Amino acid sequence: MRPLTRITPALPVQAFQTYQVVAPPATHWRPATCAEADCPAYLHGWRSVIDERTDLGQKQAHYIRRESGRRFAEDRDPAGLTVFAFEAGQRCFAPHQVRTARPEVYLVRGGDWRGNPTGQVRRHANAEDWVEDFQEHQGRLAEQIEKG
The missing domain is CATH 3.30.160 (Double Stranded RNA Binding Domain)
Known part of the structure; x- marks a missing residue:
């Protein structure tokens, strides 16, 4: 910023x-699902590009493949990076919040x-x-x- x-x-x-x-976030916002938040990734799907040549990239790819429980297609781009394409209609990786009804x-x-x-x-x-x-x-x- x-x-x-x-x-x-x-x-x-x-x-x-x-x-x-x-x-205030503590009183006027609550956690929400992707669907409640009109999350673009949930609505349209998304791509995550991972560099598996790094430790972080290897951990991210392992999580996506073995632990995330999400549906995806996997490919490699010309630079050798791994591209995970996730289908629409499933929870993304970001937390979401929506306003409560409190004024x-x-x-x-x-x-x-x-x-x-x-x-x-x-x-x-x-x-x-x-x-x-x-x-x-x-x-x-x-x-x-x-x-x-």
């Missing part, structure tokens, strides 16, 4: 509020990306209250800018 470039704010962190809508969490925190020195965290009951809070905050900022 490329590093994030941020403009250094002109005001101290205490002068900011952060409005967030979050769906998002609507938060207002003191501070910004630099931290929350006040420790302030407000949780709104619903999106409407959060939006209203945000609009009121934007209104106060606009008034302050107008005043100079």
Whole structure:
């Protein structure tokens, strides 16, 4: 992941509020099957290209052939790599997650990306209250800018 470039704010962190809508992984996501996640590999099949000249490649190929329980065709490409072509409709090797039915969490925190020195965290009951809070905050900022 490329590093994030941020403009250094002109005001101290205490002068900011952060409005967030979050769906924490621990409470708002659950493990899912390939079919539930509309996994492209499950829907269309996939290919795994393995270099069996390496220790890792040998272990991967052994797992696929002997332990994976998946249906595949095996071939060699011109570079000597092993190509496993897996049929559609079977579980891939990646873990999947899907959202639960729990609604998002609507938060207002003191501070910004630099931290929350006040420790302030407000949780709104619903999106409407959060939006209203945000609009009121934007209104106060606009008034302050107008005043100079």
